[in-house]
Amino acid sequence: MSTSIKDSGDCDACESQAATEAAPLYNRPGQPALAYRIGTHSRFFQRMLARLPREFLPDGEFAGTRPLAALSTRGTEDLSIAMLDAWATAADVLTFYQERIANEGFLRTATERRSVLELARQLGYELKPGVAASTYLVFTVETAPGAPSRVQVPVGVQVLSIPGQDARPQTFETTEALEARAEWNLLRVPRTQAQPLMRGEDTLYLRGLQPGIQPGDALLLVGEERESQPGSEQWDLRWVKTVKQVSNPKEPELNHTVVTWEPGLGSESPRMDPADHPRAFVLRLRGNLFGYNAPSFKAMPDEVKQRYNPDYRPGDARFTQWPQFENTTAVQGIVDLDREYPTLVHGSWVALWKSRYLELYRITDIQPWAREDFTMTAKVTRLTFDTNEHLSYFPLRSTVVLAQSEELPIGEMPRTDAVQGDSIELDRAVAGLEPKHVLLIEGRTLVDGQSGEWLRQVVALDRAEALPDGRTRLVLQEPLAAPLARDTVLIHGNVAPSTHGETVREVLGGGDGSRTHQRFVLRKPPLTYVAAPTDTGGESTLELRVNGVLWKEVPTLFGQDERAEVYMVRLQDDGAVVVTFGDGVSGARLPTGQENITAVYRSGIGPEGEVDSGQLALLKVRPLGIREVNNPLPATGAAAPESRDEARDNAPASVLTLRRVVSLQDYEDFASTFAGIGKAQAADLTNGERILVHVTVAAHNGEPVEPGTQLHESLEEALRAHHDPVRQFALSSYERIHFAVEARLRLDARYLPEDVLARAEAALREAFSFERRQFAQAVSGAEVIRVLQDVPGVVMVDLERLHPTTPFIPEQKLFSVIRARGARWERTLLRPAQLLLLDPSLQGERRGVTLVHDLEVSP
Template identity: 40%
Template sequence: MSEQANDCGCCAGSARPPGVRFNAPGLPAIDYRIGRHGEFKAALLARVSSSRFPALAGLRTRENDDFTIAWCDAGAVMLDVLSFYQERMANEAYLRTSVERRSIVELARLIGYRPSPGVAASTHLAFTLEDAPGMPSLAAGPVTVPVGTRVQSIPGPDEQPQTFETVEPVLARVGWNAIPAQQSEAQTLPAGTRELFLAGVDTQLQPGDMLLLVGTERFDSSASKRWAVRPLLTVEADNDRRITRVTWDEALGANNLQWNSDKAVRVFALRARAGLFGNNAPDPRMLKLGYISGITTWPWGNNWANYQIQGGNIDLDGTYPKIVAGGWVVLAGGSGSEGDASLPGEELLVRINSVRQLSRSAYGLSQRLTRLKGDVNPDPAHFALPDTLVLAQSEELRLAPRYLPYPAYGAELALDRRVADLEPRQPLALSGKRQRLRIVADDPALKFVPDGGTAVATRPGDSFVVLAPPVWLLSPWELALPPWLLEVFLRFKPGLTLRWRLADRSGAEGVLDGSPFSVALEPARKDDPVVSELRHVAKPANAVAHTRDRTVLQLDAAMAHVYDRTTLTVCANLAPATHGERVGEIAGSGDAALPGQRFVLKQSPLTYVSAATPAGRASTLEVRVDGQLWNEVPSLFGRGPREHVYALRQDDEQRTIVQFGDNQEGARLSSGQDNVRLSYRKGLGVEGNVRSGQLTTLLGRPLGVKAACNPVAATGGQDPESRDEARRNAPLTMLTLGRAVSVQDYTDFARSFAGVAKACAIWLKSGPARGIHLTIAGPNGDAIVAGSATHQHLTEALRRYGDPLIPLRITSYAPVRFRIRARIKVDAAFVVEDVLKAARQRLHSHFAFDQRDFLQQVAIDEVMAVIQNVSGVEAVDVDELYRLDPGATPDLVARLFAKPPQLQPDGSVAPAELVTLDSDQLALEVMP
């Protein structure tokens, strides 16, 4: 071919048209275009030069403005458009590759799946009734809070008010408004006691005063030895509680085996100290009476005649008008060797039968005295006149209740009074402030270790908030301490180590290991926030126990917080409520001549609530035709011609369409004027997951109800299913077919349940944990706690559609955060701040909750690959990568593992973990 021919380009290109592409399995899109504009045009131009078309041999130009070339170009454009839409149609024909929501919806309908329209959040509302302090007759009686009582939220920034309605009636009582937790208990003063609490702050006691403790047995029998007298070591008045705390050195029962009794003890202050008459008598040898042959003589020998207690009379060395019959005196000292270290020598307790004021002359003395006659005659040999101390003028003091010094936590809750009519399974709202812990020892080894941070030395006076019950580090075990044992440890301060889970003043969480010598409990502060939680009374009939003056409850689970018990209150006026507001409307008129009539709800979105169905939801729509209630069904297919049923569909604008039958599949509507009436609730989605304490505005106030509030945050709200979620969830219905048989079925069933975002089921075969353990997580990483509507209904659904004989445990997941610190080398052609911002966004998106799954690990290679794919990054060096476990220290770990559900030593099961990046623990630096 000549050079000139080559220059015109008339023979360039290939006459072969583009071919069909090959697609490997598992690709996210189908490459189905046989060609594009350039390829089609090149093929047409090559055909123009083909020898098969000699008539076109004279066409040697290939300029675009030529009419023939323009027609080829137009044909290439047409083919490009047709092939594009052909490829789109091919992609839309498959669930995995389709991108249009309508395609996914229609494909899902082929297997009977409808994208979830969302579900409403749920919570409990605590109602406060009108009370009348000091005038109980004016307080509101038991009030029934009806179904449909509306409470609206106070919106925060960029929020809209949300309305909740109660879904069950509740009988509320004034006495259930705010029941305080047990603050005190009756003092029993067992052996070993070194303190007691007295009522009032005007006891006029001082250190060194004598306190007499008398068991009730001693009032009936003088032979009883259950009594003790102690000199006071400290006297502390508590003006807030109006009590006085007194202590002594020697424990009760140290030398008294009879002290171990459970009977009551009465307490007396011995206000006066006296001596026996004659204790200060002169030495008779000082009285010189005469000489006999130069020898001095004494008529009484070396002592006075009858120099001892006589006839059981206790003669005091003065007048004591405040000593009265019925009181007590203690003779102490004497010549014996018994007694206590605080009062060595013999001790004798005497109850006074009579008191006389008289004069007496003896032992060289003459004075007025007080003569006591008691129920016990002192032994003159044990109580010599000069050596005996008489403690008298007894004044009874009232014992105050012993205020409990330890916090409230665990699964047992004692109330401060007896509360009637509480029942098993009844919901309770617990509210209060967290307990505080104060450092009291100057110990350099005592350090607070923040999660993921370095240890910080503590100083005396540092105060922390207690986040979890302390544990006893008894190698190799960690034993949780019940509240009463914590009090024992903090009172007697044994040489052991306790681990505390704490938060410092900046809110950083961590652990502190220390001896009971080093710490002390501290009351909550005024500015500490109030925390709340929802608990239920346990199921057994004995979960509610009553004593003479209080009620003790067994809860369905341990309390989530460690409360300062002086601030803890319980509200039992709780009613379940869900997001949504009820409306009513006239849908239109039925026409028996029209098959398959449809009506569109005027307000949207229709509220769906959590329910124990395979889908996990149920609509709140009620349809009445001529006043008769019709029933909702998933589909009209296979329904009889006389069945009064309807089906619901959602369009792309989230409008709800009510579809009626045609007398072949479902009955037709009867003719009538405005005879189709609807009643439903509107509102659902994550916007209903309001914070605790946000629902406070009563839109309808039942008589006697003063206020309402949600003690815990609303949970379970889920937006309508997105395109990608529908693509992922639609096949799950075919995997389970509405049943849970295998372990994987439990995972798939839970994953497609409304209000559940992720699920992981495993089979445990050892000990008491044998059975299926299911870990679940809510939308956006929210916890699905036991007792919530989603948790309860999922449990019921799996019992109904799974094997009811298989042990099943459902727990909320364990969120685990990790930290990244990396250095990045940025290309000089890029703006450093923009590259760092893009890298942060890429990391947060890649390691977000929606992108991770249970048991999914994090590798340093993955982190580096994510950063390296950001435009402008030349190199990256990861310096820190580690899990933010309690007590974790900065480190570089090549691979972070998410733990599966694990059996614990106590028989419980730790839930599965899901590892995500902590938003505050990402540090990106520029590499020099």
């Protein structure tokens, strides 16, 4: 034994006042970790050194003596002290792991996923395996001659995505069978409507582009009334004021010509209404009656006057006109035009115009005629009309003949009303649409008469009704989410739901009746779970058969009958999927057999399946008659396997409702623990007539949970199955609004300014991100300043602007507080809760964060 470096017989170590016992442990509530160690190496070592001189022998020859009191050395090179050092090291290691084990025994403090998994299982809670993304596929049936007009699309048709950069193609499969028809490829709403050509109307829409009508032309509108009754006055002739041709290159069938005139249709004196269903004609010819250019009788020499009128006497003022200069054939319904007009045809219309007086006639006979009269000789056109009514009113000189009627195709006027509500009229008759048929409707929304964002909505058909005009009206099970601009509406009729994941068929192995709890591992994880109205929001796609018989999956084998053909599935911490069978007491054992355990399941899950719209376009095997496939809607609703931290919060919440959703907190807990849901908030709302529970939700990745998606439908159905049937509830996706920040910072001169500014912007975006904010949570200037002030290198913050960008406020202002609203009634509309986030845009006038520095402060 070595000696002390001191020569004195006194031992300073023996007089050490170090505690010989460990201090009692105390853990304050709410801490993220337990303090469970009774000491560390240094404390253990010091306590053992302090107890050396105090240790005595309890019995034997030297009972009551303190043999180590004389040990004066405390150097670790001494073997006795070295042994204590070794034991202190062992105690340090043991207590370290003891503390780790103690922390792993509590849900709040556990750090390993396996610990959280096993603790959650004590509550009957399994870590969620995630859920597959889902979307709707739109199939287009081939329309080429000879192609089948109806195609059966079975369950399981696989469609691959076109991957983006650094991404892999994802496989989606249809989950419901579909009978696709060519006539359902694209359904349209009527873009035009019949023109109300009533009294006062001054506009006519002609079908197609009509270059043959010009301003100043005579336009005739005449119907069956005048055609069947020659004396009818129900017709109108107007002079064309303007002509406008409207061309639509993408849809030539919508080309039309707009013609206007003055005054409007109808007559006040005498009062006469326009024709009920008129036809339109342009009168292209303007002519005259024979004799309009005859020389003046008064200017003729007396011998000429006497030759044409034997009763004439020179100087007799009574004879001022040619004899029979009036239309003598008018009583026979006959007129002679001033020359030959070969373009006039039988049955066409002729209007005679004198000053403001018009009459309409229809040609019943046309004869070429030679006429000599009034000192003139000419070949004329003799017309016989369907009536002689008022024909004598038209003198030869002042009458204008409007003829050569050419019919114009009357079209329909454009419809500009919005498509909205739960009733949609199609532009044609469509057969075969049955109730519950799925449709995908898209178009641009209308907000205060202005075009808004593009909306795509999946709806189910309630019924299809045949209309008297030969069209079909669709009545939907739910109304459209917003009014749509009619000229943008498209309706896809060949729609099938699909989910992420590829079908796998494999033989797991053979059963052994002598073994209990036989286990098998799926060879191609991850196992696909799809959104379903279950307690957890997911449902396994695994189908397992033993000797060809389908066995049932159960949450746990505990409590199962000894002959129950069941199994349970467990997801290991490494992602492996293990199938476990019973032991003959809790669940039946597997029967002995060679490769008699087979499985069919789908592989693929999580956010990688959330492909964008238009990416699902590659059919692995093209069904005969299908031309193409697409996904107008992006795939949504996916969720990754539950993480440790998520399970730490969700596991206790799962036992709060006990499958009964009664209170507001129950609604929030149930929705927030549903697979694919990231946030939920419930509120009691009343509009004075009824009270309901409104649940606002957001997907786990911050995306909206749109009506019609599988996630929305599954959550709504699950809530309906578990909630208090006495209460009404409504489920909506949240409303996202944004704000922007502009601040001037003073920085510590020791830091690089660009690094500080980058950290400051990152801090703001983290503090006001989807993960950190709650529904209806306001943002204050003080909160923004606190976040910036906590960034290393920031000395002072001058907040210059804080303002909403939804809706955008051009004149940026400094708001002390920007508020977000909770769920509410707005008149008759039910509005969801708002989530106020920092504007994600980084460019232009709507830049979300603007940070500058004007002064660096030296330390």
